[in-house]
Every structure is written in structure tokens, then in C-alpha cells.
Amino acid sequence: MQIQETPALKAEARNLNFFYGENKALKNINMPIYDKKVTALIGPSGCGKSTYLRSFNRMHDLYPGNRYEGEIRFFPDNTNLLSADVDPIEVRMRIGMVFQKPNPFPKSIFENVAYGLRVRGENNRRVLDDKVEHALKGAAIWDEVKDRLSELASNLSGGQQQRLCIARALATDPELLLFDEPTSALDPIATGAIEELVHELKKRVTILIVTHNMQQAARVSDYTAYMFLGEMIEFGKTDEIFIKPQDKRTEDYITGRMG
Amino acid sequence: MSANNTTDLSQVSNRLAYNAMRNWKEKLIEAILLGAAAISVLTTIGIVYVLVSESVHFFSNVSIVDFLTDTQWTPLFDDAHFGIMVLISGTLVSSAVALLVAVPMGTIIAIYLSEFADSRVREISKPILELLGGIPTIVFGYFALLVVTPILQYFFPTLPGFSLLSAGLVMGIMIVPYIASLSEDAMRAVPMSMREGAYAMGSTKLYTAIHVVVPAAISGLAASYILAISRAVGETMILAVAAGMQPNLTWNPAEPAATITSYIVQVALGDLPHGSIGYQTIFAAGLTLLLITLVFNILGQWLRAKYRENY
Numbered sequence: 345m346q347i348q349e350t351p352a353l354k355a356e357a358r359n360l361n362f363f364y365g366e367n368k369a370l371k372n373i374n375m376p377i378y379d380k381k382v383t384a385l386i387g388p389s390g391c392g393k394s395t396y397l398r399s400f401n402r403m404h405d406l407y408p409g410n411r412y413e414g415e416i417r418f419f420p421d422n423t424n425l426l427s428a429d430v431d432p433i434e435v436r437m438r439i440g441m442v443f444q445k446p447n448p449f450p451k452s453i454f455e456n457v458a459y460g461l462r463v464r465g466e467n468n469r470r471v472l473d474d475k476v477e478h479a480l481k482g483a484a485i486w487d488e489v490k491d492r493l494s495e496l497a498s499n500l501s502g503g504q505q506q507r508l509c510i511a512r513a514l515a516t517d518p519e520l521l522l523f524d525e526p527t528s529a530l531d532p533i534a535t536g537a538i539e540e541l542v543h544e545l546k547k548r549v550t551i552l553i554v555t556h557n558m559q560q561a562a563r564v565s566d567y568t569a570y571m572f573l574g575e576m577i578e579f580g581k582t583d584e585i586f587i588k589p590q591d592k593r594t595e596d597y598i599t600g601r602m603g
Numbered sequence: 604m605s606a607n608n609t610t611d612l613s614q615v616s617n618r619l620a621y622n623a624m625r626n627w628k629e630k631l632i633e634a635i636l637l638g639a640a641a642i643s644v645l646t647t648i649g650i651v652y653v654l655v656s657e658s659v660h661f662f663s664n665v666s667i668v669d670f671l672t673d674t675q676w677t678p679l680f681d682d683a684h685f686g687i688m689v690l691i692s693g694t695l696v697s698s699a700v701a702l703l704v705a706v707p708m709g710t711i712i713a714i715y716l717s718e719f720a721d722s723r724v725r726e727i728s729k730p731i732l733e734l735l736g737g738i739p740t741i742v743f744g745y746f747a748l749l750v751v752t753p754i755l756q757y758f759f760p761t762l763p764g765f766s767l768l769s770a771g772l773v774m775g776i777m778i779v780p781y782i783a784s785l786s787e788d789a790m791r792a793v794p795m796s797m798r799e800g801a802y803a804m805g806s807t808k809l810y811t812a813i814h815v816v817v818p819a820a821i822s823g824l825a826a827s828y829i830l831a832i833s834r835a836v837g838e839t840m841i842l843a844v845a846a847g848m849q850p851n852l853t854w855n856p857a858e859p860a861a862t863i864t865s866y867i868v869q870v871a872l873g874d875l876p877h878g879s880i881g882y883q884t885i886f887a888a889g890l891t892l893l894l895i896t897l898v899f900n901i902l903g904q905w906l907r908a909k910y911r912e913n914y
């Protein structure tokens with residue numbers, strides 16, 4: 345018999361509910377996020393997967409009328425990320441995010457990557473140079489931009505911009521990296537580059553990725569969660585979810601009968 | 604069958620007739636629109652023509668070198684001097700004072716309204732702020748003369764009753780709404796996704812506003828500053844009332860001085876014979892003013908094009 349090895353926990357949602365005003369968008373979600381693994385969130389549009397993802401770095405705090413219930417425990421320190429006395433800025437210092445559409449700042453390539461370091465008070469030029477280079481290498485874009493670091497980031501192609509945004513998130517050594525449909529605005533080649541990168545990055549960082557593309561989930565993730573109408577329908581190892589889903593609704597979605 | 608064809612044909616011809624009617628209407632509307640657009644262009648051309656043609660007469664009597672280098676402006680004296688720098692200095696000093704007030708204040712208000720104020724505060728305060736821009740400038744002028752100058756004199760007893768400083772400060776207050784309103788529009792046009800990117804990196808509201816939103820909106824901010832400069836350079840009543848109208852070549856805001864605009868008002872109100880040299884100075888001064896604002900407008904266009912951010 346094979347020995348089942350359970351990886352360490354990085355985070356865990358416990359009885360998580362979320363409300364946009366009166367509208368309950370997440371319903372009693374319980375789910376582990378394993379350390380140094382890629383966890384994919386799939387489900388039809390409006391199922392709450394982005395809402396769930398954005399709870400981790402408290403993005404919902406930016407808008408009035410949003411309310412969390414329950415907990416997201418973050419390890420090793422067992423902090424409740426959603427607790428009212430946890431500063432969302434502190435949370436975002438530990439958790440990076442890459443958005444659906446590349447959103448580089450109106451600054452040079454270098455300053456885009458250095459941004460998070462500067463926010464954290466780092467202004468030593470040598471440290472910045474080092475970390476920026478390291479982050480750009482980590483995001484597999486160093487060779488393309490090393491001779492043009494002072495150019496505006498908006499001059500880069502869409503795929504390069506997205507990898508720059510990944511470098512920006514990596515520069516501050518986040519413990520968890522959130523990807524919100526990072527390839528939905530990219531062509532297939534740029535998408536391939538990002539997927540390869542995600543695969544590479546999980547050696548360093550825990551990744552939670554929302555995707556519309558089931559092949560993508562199957563290719564890049566170790567664990568997959570299927571969400572539907574704000575509920576977590578099924579969570580498991582990616583092969584198991586895709587090969588023999590336990591729930592009828594998961595099976596319908598994966599086989600394309602719904603969604 | 605044949606009956607059917609006839610009706611079809613008549614229907615087709617009806618439809619074509621309708622189309623012809625519609626095309627004719629479209630043409631008419633297009634002509635009206637073109638006419639409306641042409642009026643404003645023709646007016647501009649007319650103004651430039653009048654300014655230039657009258658100035659040509661002026662410059663046949665006064666050399667351009669004298670006009671630009673003479674340090675006195677006494678066109679109505681027997682010993683006439685035509686040094687436009689005297690008026691330009693008053694214009695530039697009062698505008699600089701106004702901008703020193705309006706640019707920081709307008710930008711700070713815009714940042715507050717766009718990034719910090721909740722929607723209810725914004726909804727109430729923006730129209731009130733814009734109301735400030737609707738106050739007649741003559742009111743601002745007397746406000747400067749009767750309220751601001753005495754207050755300034757309390758702190759600086761040597762300040763004369765008319766000064767560029769007092770007029771400039773009030774002019775700055777007048778311009779604040781233009782800068783605040785246009786800058787706020789520019790900053791609100793910065794997509795939320797860019798702000799979210801900044802917040803996700805752990806930045807505070809203020810850091811996001813200064814390091815991400817303002818740079819992203821810089822072309823809009825520059826445009827609002829340029830508009831403010833044009834307003835300041837062209838402002839008349841406040842300066843005519845509160846800055847004194849004596850030509851005075853000075854860079855010191857604590858002195859009274861005439862500006863290009865206040866000189867034009869002064870002379871235009873007097874009874875100068877048409878065609879006299881004094882009369883022609885109005886047009887030379889007006890042309891100078893036009894050129895100054897033109898330079899700033901071109902600068903503004905250039906800044907817009909250079910820093911335009913495509914999201």
C-alpha cells in the first residue's frame with residue numbers, strides 16, 4: 345500500500361462566508377491550501393472563485409459594504425487573515441497578486457519591479473538592483489528586458505507585461521501568490537510561457553490560481569477546487585478531480601455539459 | 604402574380620423616395636453643423652486678422668526692438684515709450700503668484716476628492732467647488748482689494764493698497780476649482796485595476812495616490828495646469844481692481860503694477876482717437892497676450908501627447 349503523504353498547510357479557509365452588501369457570494373467554504381503547491385480554482389462565471397481568491401489579500405476591504413465571516417488561517421503563524429485586528433496592508437505585504445489584465449504602473453520596468461520594495465522602505469540602490477534582477481529572472485523575463493530597464497513598462501507586449509507583473513509580485517518574496525485568471529488577456533504563446541512559469545515558481549512559493557480554462561488547471565495545478573454558486577463543491581488532487589470526480593456537478597462541468 | 608409585382612415595385616420606389624428624403628435631411632444637418640463649426644473658426648481668424656493688421660500699423664511707428672527692450676511703458680505721454688516688458692512683468696508676476704496658490708491647492712483637493720473622499724462627500728463638495736469658478740471676477744477683484752489686501756497689510760504693514768500679491772492670491776483661489784475639477788476627472792479616469800495592483804503590493808492610500816495614480820494621470824494634470832496658466836494670464840478684472848494700473852517694471856509681487864489685460868481695459872475705457880498710436884497699443888498688447896497664451900496652449904498639447912497614458 346502506498347503511503348499517503350499530506351503536504352504542510354499554508355492556509356486554510358474555515359467556514360468562510362462573504363457578502364457583497366446583502367448578497368451572499370461565498371457560502372461556508374472550507375478548504376486547505378498546501379504549502380509550495382499550485383491549487384487551481386475552477387467553476388463557471390459568477391461562481392465566486394475570484395471573490396474567494398480576493399479574500400486572501402483582503403482586496404474586498406477597498407470597497408464599502410463588503411463583509412467577511414469565518415476565517416482564513418495563514419500558517420506557520422496561524423493568523424486569521426480576515427480578523428478585524430489584522431491590518432490588510434500587513435496581509436498584502438505577505439501575499440502577492442497577479443491580475444487578469446496586466447496592470448503595470450506608469451513607471452519604468454525597473455521601478456515597476458522595485459515598487460513593492462520601495463513600499464517596504466527599501467531604497468538602497470544595490471539591494472534594489474539585486475532584487476529586481478532576481479525577480480525578473482524568476483519571472484523569466486530578464487533576458488528580454490535587461491537592456492531596457494529604464495523604459496516605460498507600457499512599451500512591453502501584453503505577455504511581457506504580465507510576466508513583469510509576476511516579477512513585481514515576486515520581488516518582495518511573498519509566501520502566497522494569487523493569480524486571478526492571469527492568461528485570459530494573452531495569446532496562446534504568452535499563455536504557455538506563464539503556465540511554464542507557474543510550474544517553475546511552485547518550488548519557491550505557494551500558488552492559488554483562478555482559471556476559466558480547465559486544460560490550464562489540469563496542466564499547472566496539484567490540487568483543484570470546483571466552485572459553483574458560491575459553494576465549494578469538490579476539492580482534491582487535480583488528477584483525481586479530472587479523472588474521477590465524486591460530485592455529479594463537477595463531472596458535468598469538467599466534461600463540458602455545463603458552464 | 605403581376606399584381607403582386609406592381610405592389611412590390613411601388614413599395615420599392617416608396618422606400619427609395621424615403622431614402623432620398625433621408626439623404627437630403629442628412630446633408631442639411633451636416634451643412635448646419637459645418638456652419639456652426641465654421642463660425643467659431645472664422646471668429647478666431649477675424650480676431651487674429653484685426654490684431655495683426657492693427658499691430659502692423661503700430662510696428663511701423665515703433666520698432667520691435669524698442670517694443671521688447673524699452674523699460675518704460677508711457678504710450679500716452681508726450682515722451683512716449685513702448686516697452687511691453689513692463690506689462691509682461693506684471694502679467695507674469697501676478698500669474699506666478701496665482702499658480703503658486705492654485706497648483707498645489709487644486710492638486711491636493713483633486714487627490715482628496717478622487718482617492719480619499721467617499722462618494723457622498725464628493726457629490727456635495729464638487730458642485731460647491733465648481734460654483735467658486737462661477738463667481739464673477741469683479742467680485743473677486745473687490746474681495747482682493749477690500750478683504751485680502753487689508754489682511755495682508757496687517758502682517759506686512761508696508762504693503763501698498765494695490766499689489767500684484769493680493770490680486771494674484773485671489774486669482775489663485777479663483778483658479779483652484781478649474782485645476783481641482785479637471786485633475787480629479789483625470790485621476791478618476793485611472794482604471795481601478797491599476798490602483799488594485801498598487802494596493803495588492805501593500806501600499807497605503809497616500810502612497811498609491813502619489814506614486815501610481817498621479818503619474819498615471821499626469822497628462823490630464825498637465826492639461827489642467829496649462830488651462831490655469833491661460834486663465835491667469837488672461838484674467839483682467841481682478842488685476843484692474845486690486846493690482847493698481849500703473850505700468851511698473853518689477854518682479855516684486857508686493858508692488859502695484861499694470862498687466863497687459865488691465866492696461867487694455869484702462870485704455871479702452873478712455874476716449875482715444877481711432878487710429879492714434881495710443882489706440883494701436885491696445886492691439887499690440889493684445890497680440891502679445893495672444894502669443895503668450897498660444898505658447899502655453901502649444902506646450903499643453905505637446906505635454907498631453909508626450910505623456911498620454913493608454914490604459
